[in-house]
Amino acid sequence: MLVSIISAGMSKMGKRDNLSSRELFAEAYLECMQRVPNLDRKEIGAVYVGSQSEIYEHQIMYGNMVAETVGLVPKAAIRVEGCAAAGAIALRSAIIDVMSGLHDIVLAVGIEKMTAQSTEIVTDALMAASEPLEQINGLTFPSIYAMMAVEHMHRYGSTIEDFAKVAVKNHLNGSLNPKAHLQKQISIADVLSSKVVAWPLKLYDCSPISDGSAVAVVCKPELATKYTDSAIQVLGMAAATDTLGLYNRKDLSWPNAAAIACTEACKIAKMDLTKVKIAEVHDAFTINEILLSEAAGFAEKGKGHLLIREGETSINGKISINPSGGLKARGHPTGATGLAQVYEIFLQLRGEAGKRQVSQADYALALNEGGSDAVVVSHVFGR
Amino acid sequence: MADNFSIKGFYENVANGGLRVPHCRNCQNYVMPPTSICANCLSTDLEWAKISRKGRVVSFSEIHVSNKKFQRRTPYVVSIVETEEGVRLPGIIKDATARELRIGDTVSISVSSEDGSPGYFFNILKNS
Ligand SMILES: [Zn+2]
Numbered sequence: 001m002l003v004s005i006i007s008a009g010m011s012k013m014g015k016r017d018n019l020s021s022r023e024l025f026a027e028a029y030l031e032c033m034q035r036v037p038n039l040d041r042k043e044i045g046a047v048y049v050g051s052q053s054e055i056y057e058h059q060i061m062y063g064n065m066v067a068e069t070v071g072l073v074p075k076a077a078i079r080v081e082g083c084a085a086a087g088a089i090a091l092r093s094a095i096i097d098v099m100s101g102l103h104d105i106v107l108a109v110g111i112e113k114m115t116a117q118s119t120e121i122v123t124d125a126l127m128a129a130s131e132p133l134e135q136i137n138g139l140t141f142p143s144i145y146a147m148m149a150v151e152h153m154h155r156y157g158s159t160i161e162d163f164a165k166v167a168v169k170n171h172l173n174g175s176l177n178p179k180a181h182l183q184k185q186i187s188i189a190d191v192l193s194s195k196v197v198a199w200p201l202k203l204y205d206c207s208p209i210s211d212g213s214a215v216a217v218v219c220k221p222e223l224a225t226k227y228t229d230s231a232i233q234v235l236g237m238a239a240a241t242d243t244l245g246l247y248n249r250k251d252l253s254w255p256n257a258a259a260i261a262c263t264e265a266c267k268i269a270k271m272d273l274t275k276v277k278i279a280e281v282h283d284a285f286t287i288n289e290i291l292l293s294e295a296a297g298f299a300e301k302g303k304g305h306l307l308i309r310e311g312e313t314s315i316n317g318k319i320s321i322n323p324s325g326g327l328k329a330r331g332h333p334t335g336a337t338g339l340a341q342v343y344e345i346f347l348q349l350r351g352e353a354g355k356r357q358v359s360q361a362d363y364a365l366a367l368n369e370g371g372s373d374a375v376v377v378s379h380v381f382g383r
Numbered sequence: 384m385a386d387n388f389s390i391k392g393f394y395e396n397v398a399n400g401g402l403r404v405p406h407c408r409n410c411q412n413y414v415m416p417p418t419s420i421c422a423n424c425l426s427t428d429l430e431w432a433k434i435s436r437k438g439r440v441v442s443f444s445e446i447h448v449s450n451k452k453f454q455r456r457t458p459y460v461v462s463i464v465e466t467e468e469g470v471r472l473p474g475i476i477k478d479a480t481a482r483e484l485r486i487g488d489t490v491s492i493s494v495s496s497e498d499g500s501p502g503y504f505f506n507i508l509k510n511s
Binding site for chain 1 (some may be wrong): 444452453461463471
């Protein structure tokens with residue numbers, strides 16, 4: 001075991017009109033602190049904040065913003081960045097801080113307020129995560145994932161119906177999650193008839209533009225029982241990179257960084273992923289849930305779409321993927337997503353996930369990525 | 384030819400009608416994206432090498448929602464193309480729809496900077 005997570009919290013995800021990331025963070029933080037009444041905020045040694053972009057609120061220095069909002073000044077409070085992987089990078093930074101012995105208790109925060117800007121501006125802010133030649137030539141992020149999808153379809157025979165099934169499943173899960181951005185069930189026909197964003201990906205293949213925040217408290221394992229009897233444990237973690245531009249990869253539909261991040265996290269955890277019953281993976285686009293499930297080894301390379309076809313990734317399927325609704329339905333406030341995944345796993349491993357509770361879940365995987373699977377952060381959890 | 388090995392230098396060549404990418408004299412690697420050091424061997428002994436104006440479609444998509452700069456072009460088709468040397472370029476396929484394209488199709492690469500365009504384009508030569 002590397003560290004314990006003694007508490008977590010998450011704001012309601014969605015289009016949160018009139019709320020800035022300050023209030024969204026406060027919502028997540030208060031829920032988190034209510035779970036651990038014995039924790040005095042003065043015991044928090046440092047704060048790491050993941051946020052994707054300064055474009056949405058014209059704000060950098062999110063470390064300071066978070067710290068001052070809940071009276072943690074003058075503690076060290078640092079923003080980390082890795083596009084949509086910022087949240088998991090914040091958690092990773094907090095874990096490394098605690099493991100180094102620098103602090104006993106560290107707060108990890110993820111935050112993003114995206115809906116204040118138009119879709120054009122959000123599209124542009126996300127394009128900043130691609131490589132200059134891709135940006136100059138007008139390759140949007142949905143189109144980059146679409147090109148992975150087209151290659152996967154061509155080589156392995158996955159279909160737009162398979163992609164649609166991922167959306168349908170995640171919307172069903174989202175309908176069981178009272179904090180999800182999208183809580184409406186949809187049909188395959190709804191997905192296929194939704195407007196094209198970047199062919200073959202349609203609107204319902206894409207995660208929504210959301211506002212939200214999620215937090216987790218990382219604690220030295222020896223001290224965890226002082227605050228809770230039901231901490232969850234981080235057993236392994238890893239991060240890996242790929243080329244910034246998709247075009248520089250020989251195999252477009254193989255997320256190599258994700259495969260490496262999973263293998264290395266398992267090595268540290270001294271287990272393999274067959275024990276994992278729950279995986280929160282980065283389904284920013286439906287195709288990516290399929291690709292990441294291959295990288296994690298839940299399916300062989302080129303066979304990820306067969307999992308969804310055969311219903312094996314539903315809640316209480318062989319491997320429950322995105323029981324929270326995933327980015328697709330829970331919502332995708334970019335910098336918050338990595339910690340929103342952890343929040344779901346925190347609830348699931350404690351048996352507090354309500355209608356979407358996965359039974360007999362002892363181990364879980366979180367896979368958060370930024371850019372075009374260009375930086376991937378994995379965490380393996382146990383009870 | 385541009386003397387700065389960079390994306391800026393690449394587009395200076397494009398503006399003069401040339402399609403060249405930095406090529407490592409030490410290990411023969413093509414340096415993409417264009418920059419001043421070979422990531423393979425760390426040599427800075429580079430030259431601008433002409434690349435073929437012909438390539439094949441590695442993958443593609445048709446964009447219907449874009450940023451402010453490209454929204455007026457929608458729908459437009461983007462692609463990753465591999466030249467005969469194995470150099471890959473992302474770019475726009477002119478006058479194409481996703482419906483008519485297949486992975487493996489051959490395209491020509493034309494250099495043009497009309498109407499504030501990105502500098503080079505792909506045109507379908509033949510369907511595979
Ligand atoms: Zn070299």
